[in-house]
Amino acid sequence: MTPSQNLDSNNEEEYKVKKRTYHFGEKLREVREHKGYTLKVVAQRAGVSESLVSQIERNHVSPAIDTLLALAEVLDINLEYLFEEYRKERPVQIIRADERPSVQDDDITFEGLAKPTGTDNPLEVYVMKIPAGLHTHRGSYGHFGREIGYITKGQAMLTYNNEQYVLNEGDSVSFDARAPHVIQNVGKSDMESVWVVTPAQRFLEH
Numbered sequence: 001m002t003p004s005q006n007l008d009s010n011n012e013e014e015y016k017v018k019k020r021t022y023h024f025g026e027k028l029r030e031v032r033e034h035k036g037y038t039l040k041v042v043a044q045r046a047g048v049s050e051s052l053v054s055q056i057e058r059n060h061v062s063p064a065i066d067t068l069l070a071l072a073e074v075l076d077i078n079l080e081y082l083f084e085e086y087r088k089e090r091p092v093q094i095i096r097a098d099e100r101p102s103v104q105d106d107d108i109t110f111e112g113l114a115k116p117t118g119t120d121n122p123l124e125v126y127v128m129k130i131p132a133g134l135h136t137h138r139g140s141y142g143h144f145g146r147e148i149g150y151i152t153k154g155q156a157m158l159t160y161n162n163e164q165y166v167l168n169e170g171d172s173v174s175f176d177a178r179a180p181h182v183i184q185n186v187g188k189s190d191m192e193s194v195w196v197v198t199p200a201q202r203f204l205e206h
């Protein structure tokens with residue numbers, strides 16, 4: 001590896017570290033100054049050095065979790081406020097194929113493709129796998145929102161408000177989810193589909 005390549009590699013690693021770093025310094029300093037505490041007072045009560053507190057407030061170092069919790073206790077900071085940055089939506093969300101959250105309901109498998117984000121009509125997207133002869137139970141009484149499905153393998157039948165619709169591989173369907181609806185595998189092999197629900201039911205998180 002050439003020196004320039006090594007430098008590029010180091011810069012890349014530094015960039016990755018920076019992207020994973022969350023800054024608590026501004027919040028800690030703001031609360032400390034609002035309470036009228038000096039750096040020395042906070043450091044003594046938290047059992048750390050004054051220099052360390054100063055570096056944390058200036059985001060020059062990332063504190064260990066026990067140090068951060070000690071500072072939060074001294075300053076009487078609500079942890080929800082302190083860690084709310086972790087809850088911010090990220091511009092890109094990736095779920096690896098072998099890391100999909102999943103649940104099973106009577107041998108029917110639901111695998112999450114995207115985590116619900118935001119509070120304004122969030123989407124829930126998952127792969128639904130139904131063995132031959134089985135049908136879904138979720139939605140049999142209806143729920144608020146809308147659903148969109150795309151059959152990627154096999155054959156399904158949608159029973160919607162006592163009407164039946166056969167769906168073959170490659171077909172898609174959308175409907176108002178407030179009416180009772182059931183998806184049944186009417187083929188001879190496993191049926192797979194991609195399903196979108198809005199607003200999210202969030203049953204994969206339970």
